[in-house]
Amino acid sequence: MGSVTKIDEEIREDEEEAQAKVEIWKYIFGFTNMAVVKCAIELGIADAIENNEGPMTLSELSSSLGCAPSSLYRIMRFLVHHNIFIEKPSSQGTTVYVQTALSRRLLKKGEKSMVDLLLLESSHVMMAPWHNLSSRVLNDNNSPFEGAHGDDIWKYALANPVHSKLIDDAMACDAKLVVPEIVEGFPEVFDGVKTLVDVGGGNGTTLQMLVKAFPWIQGINFDLPHVVSVASESEGVKHVGGDFFESVPKADAAFLMVSNKCIFFSLQNWFTITFLQS
Ligand SMILES: C[S@@+](CC[C@H](N)C(=O)[O-])C[C@H]1O[C@@H](n2cnc3c(N)ncnc32)[C@H](O)[C@@H]1O
Numbered sequence: 001m002g003s004v005t006k007i008d009e010e011i012r013e014d015e016e017e018a019q020a021k022v023e024i025w026k027y028i029f030g031f032t033n034m035a036v037v038k039c040a041i042e043l044g045i046a047d048a049i050e051n052n053e054g055p056m057t058l059s060e061l062s063s064s065l066g067c068a069p070s071s072l073y074r075i076m077r078f079l080v081h082h083n084i085f086i087e088k089p090s091s092q093g094t095t096v097y098v099q100t101a102l103s104r105r106l107l108k109k110g111e112k113s114m115v116d117l118l119l120l121e122s123s124h125v126m127m128a129p130w131h132n133l134s135s136r137v138l139n140d141n142n143s144p145f146e147g148a149h150g151d152d153i154w155k156y157a158l159a160n161p162v163h164s165k166l167i168d169d170a171m172a173c174d175a176k177l178v179v180p181e182i183v184e185g186f187p188e189v190f191d192g193v194k195t196l197v198d199v200g201g202g203n204g205t206t207l208q209m210l211v212k213a214f215p216w217i218q219g220i221n222f223d224l225p226h227v228v229s230v231a232s233e234s235e236g237v238k239h240v241g242g243d244f245f246e247s248v249p250k251a252d253a254a255f256l257m258v259s260n261k262c263i264f265f266s267l268q269n270w271f272t273i274t275f276l277q278s
Pocket residue numbers: 154171172174175199200201202203222223224227242243244245256257258259
């Protein structure tokens with residue numbers, strides 16, 4: 001009985017060892033998922049197939065993108081393996097690449113596009129702090145972003161307009177996903193609200209969408225001066241620059257949306273909505 005248990009244990013250890021041999025490669029090359037998807041966005045692969053209004057062969061795709069078929073083939077093979085595009089035989093006997101729900105997230109424009117968030121998170125600036133993660137754990141008050149760049153993200157954005165625009169566009173991308181859920185799920189919250197301030201509202205996309213859905217609202221988009229100074233004008237939305245640690249413009253209600261949470265305050269009530277998808 002004892003030797004059977006010992007054999008079982010040896011078999012289990014061998015299986016664990018064999019699995020570890022395979023699994024470790026996921027971590028060694030884990031970065032490739034993000035890198036190849038970023039490459040697909042920059043090349044405009046999903047956009048080319050969408051503009052073609054139908055599947056494309058490798059040679060059609062490579063001439064449309066202006067790149068060598070052999071290099072593109074390797075990228076497509078990776079993307080197909082990850083079910084981002086589908087490979088199908090065409091009626092002419094060649095292979096064509098077909099768009100999927102996932103590849104449509106890689107379109108540069110459109111309701112479902114997640115490109116701006118992907119380009120922000122995969123940027124050198126946002127990746128550098130991840131290389132400092134262990135120092136964050138060892139030294140509790142050490143921000144990885146500050147460790148990598150010497151300033152917090154908002155001061156860094158003030159000094160680097162290109163990165164600031166990446167942040168604003170990414171936040172607008174997030175707003176386009178989240179705001180329709182608020183409009184559909186909680187319209188009653190906006191009854192009787194004549195003025196609404198979005199605290200840290202970025203380029204004002206959230207308020208633009210809320211004012212469109214609830215046209216009786218006058219929106220005040222409040223953010224740092226360098227953010228609102230480059231935000232586009234939009235009817236029903238006034239941009240105000242300032243620091244929310246000092247004061248926030250007066251309004252009937254205030255709205256604060258960060259990452260997967262949205263907090264709504266008014267004189268009558270306040271509540272938090274948590275979005276599972278973000
Ligand atoms: C994580 S983003 C959220 C953007 C937007 N609410 C959303 O969820 O899509 C945080 C926003 O707060 C702004 N912000 C950061 N510090 C601020 C401050 N002290 N005063 C005003 N706005 C600030 C940033 O510029 C940025 O637009």
